[in-house]
Amino acid sequence: xxxxIELFERAAEAKARLxxxxxxxxxxxxxxxxxxxxxxxxxxxxxxxxxxAALAVSHPEEEESPPQNLDPLDEEEPWWRLLxxxxxxxxxxxDGPPLREIGLRFREPEDAARVVTLVTRGGSVAAMLDAxxxxxx
Numbered sequence: 001x002x003x004x005i006e007l008f009e010r011a012a013e014a015k016a017r018l019x020x021x022x023x024x025x026x027x028x029x030x031x032x033x034x035x036x037x038x039x040x041x042x043x044x045x046x047x048x049x050x051x052x053a054a055l056a057v058s059h060p061e062e063e064e065s066p067p068q069n070l071d072p073l074d075e076e077e078p079w080w081r082l083l084x085x086x087x088x089x090x091x092x093x094x095d096g097p098p099l100r101e102i103g104l105r106f107r108e109p110e111d112a113a114r115v116v117t118l119v120t121r122g123g124s125v126a127a128m129l130d131a132x133x134x135x136x137x
Contacts, residue, residue, distance in 0.1 A: 021035070055098075
């Protein structure tokens with residue numbers, strides 16, 4: 001299984017388009033993660049067991065089954081604004097491990113970019129629009 005923020009970096013290099021987002025029950029008891037489906041593949045983000053503030057990023061391999069009990073978030077904030085948009089940049093919110101925050105920019109700045117920050121909240125992965133980094137035309 002491939003892991004780490006590098007998965008998002010490769011998706012951003014390819015300008016992969018976001019097709020779907022769903023919530024799933026993570027392996028850590030009581031935690032929920034996000035499964036982001038891009039035209040280039042799947043990326044799962046979930047809390048790290050034993051560290052409520054850290055995030056784990058992975059790519060379910062073809063021979064693995066994707067997480068079960070998916071709850072679609074396509075019509076939820078902020079995802080409905082981003083479906084069909086290319087991922088154009090990614091950055092960790094903190095220096096060094098563990099990974100505690102991930103910034104994702106969808107669309108280029110000249111194309112009304114939207115920025116989403118992924119963090120853990122109460123044992124679940126939360127996504128928030130970051131209006132301070134967005135651009136509008």
